Amino acid sequence: xxxxxxxxxxxxxxxxxxxxxxxxxxxxxxxxxxxxxxxxxxxxxxxxxxxxxxxxxxxxxxxxxxxxxxxxxxxxxxxxxxxxxxxxxxxxxxxxx
Amino acid sequence: xxxxxxxxxxxxxxxxxxxxxxxxxxxxxxxxxxxxxxxxxxxxxxxxxxxxxxxxxxxxxxxxxxxxxxxxxxxxxxxxxxxxxxxxxxxxxxxxxxxxxxxxxxxxxxxxxxxxxxxxxxxxxxxxxxxxxxxxxxxxxxxxxxxxxxxxxxxxxxxxxxxxxxxxxxxxxxxxxxxxxxxxxxxxxxxxxxxxxxxxxxxxxxxxxxxxxxxxxxxxxxxxxxxxxxxxxxxxxxxxxxxxxxxxxxxxxxxxxxxxxxxxxxxxxxxxxxxxxxxxxxxxxxxxxxxxxxxxxxxxxxxxxxxxxxxxxxxxxxxxxxxxxxxxxxxxxxxxxxxxxxxxxxxxxxxxxxxxxxxxxxxxxxxxxxxxxxxxxxxxxxxxxxxxxxxx
Numbered sequence: 001x002x003x004x005x006x007x008x009x010x011x012x013x014x015x016x017x018x019x020x021x022x023x024x025x026x027x028x029x030x031x032x033x034x035x036x037x038x039x040x041x042x043x044x045x046x047x048x049x050x051x052x053x054x055x056x057x058x059x060x061x062x063x064x065x066x067x068x069x070x071x072x073x074x075x076x077x078x079x080x081x082x083x084x085x086x087x088x089x090x091x092x093x094x095x096x097x
Numbered sequence: 098x099x100x101x102x103x104x105x106x107x108x109x110x111x112x113x114x115x116x117x118x119x120x121x122x123x124x125x126x127x128x129x130x131x132x133x134x135x136x137x138x139x140x141x142x143x144x145x146x147x148x149x150x151x152x153x154x155x156x157x158x159x160x161x162x163x164x165x166x167x168x169x170x171x172x173x174x175x176x177x178x179x180x181x182x183x184x185x186x187x188x189x190x191x192x193x194x195x196x197x198x199x200x201x202x203x204x205x206x207x208x209x210x211x212x213x214x215x216x217x218x219x220x221x222x223x224x225x226x227x228x229x230x231x232x233x234x235x236x237x238x239x240x241x242x243x244x245x246x247x248x249x250x251x252x253x254x255x256x257x258x259x260x261x262x263x264x265x266x267x268x269x270x271x272x273x274x275x276x277x278x279x280x281x282x283x284x285x286x287x288x289x290x291x292x293x294x295x296x297x298x299x300x301x302x303x304x305x306x307x308x309x310x311x312x313x314x315x316x317x318x319x320x321x322x323x324x325x326x327x328x329x330x331x332x333x334x335x336x337x338x339x340x341x342x343x344x345x346x347x348x349x350x351x352x353x354x355x356x357x358x359x360x361x362x363x364x365x366x367x368x369x370x371x372x373x374x375x376x377x378x379x380x381x382x383x384x385x386x387x388x389x390x391x392x393x394x395x396x397x398x399x400x401x402x403x404x405x406x407x408x409x410x411x412x413x414x415x416x417x418x419x420x421x422x423x424x425x426x427x428x429x430x431x432x433x434x435x436x437x438x439x440x441x442x443x444x445x446x447x448x449x450x451x452x453x454x455x456x457x458x459x460x461x462x463x464x465x466x467x468x469x470x471x472x473x474x475x476x477x478x479x480x481x482x483x484x485x486x487x488x489x
Contacts, residue, residue, distance in 0.1 A: 010316035015295045016196035017317040019304035
């Protein structure tokens, strides 16, 4: 028999292919195909939060220190944060491997 | 038993939805379906039906609302026709995929172009593969009964699929017929309240309609195909139950004067009544002809079909739609494929007739039978041909 790469058998699939576990998208790492990633220079950062506001994938979250933490599990490397940063504190660098 | 009342078939369809106690109706008016939703909006406005009537801005939105309301657990109804059904196309696939048991009547009408508001089956035949259960009514009583039946089948936990009940536009939707109308109480004996298996509820969040990555899409599709095929059992059982309570008996395939018949005419919808008159006339002249019509079209009633044509020599299959560039109309090509591999199958000849509201007369049926018999005798004939098309 040919190899099957299915992750679930159709008889075990929920009715209508529904996802029954709330919030389970958190378990999926959707940023693993990124080709570039943003790096913030905290010397230049003024903690304005533009990167956090503009990020379409909510890959930034505020820290107690006022800076913003970047989460590589969800960042797709679109570069919007770097483009919007008023201080030019964010640089996009190539992902190696 | 309830009394028969003279009523326009469209209005009877609305009354059936009312008797089925639908919760949500989202629809956009289109000829010749208009009277169905118009009357439903009256019934809701007059407080006779306690439902949410959503007057949407297009059929695309109508089906979207229906999917949403059904997903939220509401008994949901809509109706459309022709271009409206075509505009719903992409959503039609989603309703069975989400297992939302929506009931929709389709007042069958030709598709453009040229623009036509009149009856044929080109609208529904373009939606054969969307995963809905599809039934065809022959007369007004059947329209009423099939709508009640549709809610029961669609909402069955073993099914949970949407159903289209087809009725011919104008020739059936706009005629006044004597119909036994069932009341809310009478229908409640047959149709229990809808108990959804999967429901959108903020207290218990789930995701309906997630992305199907290649590792799961095939399995999702297999689920729909399997449920649709298995639904035939529920469909026929629900008809048996219907007969027990209300006395009217329905089957996936209906036959008429097939005893000793060598030739069978095959039809769908209201034109079958004209075909029966034609069969009677031909029988009087000694032509061994009978009639077979599909009431159930999806899932295709393969076993019933093969049984019905056992021993028959010739099939004259009428299509009310063209499948451009194919080997016949949609019904004809499916019939041929259903006979493939059978031992001693009948010879099949296709006839496309009654497009865009052109009348189908008893003479046309006689012509089809005579031609099919002639081709069979020669052992050779066209795969299909147009009947009643003027050349010059």
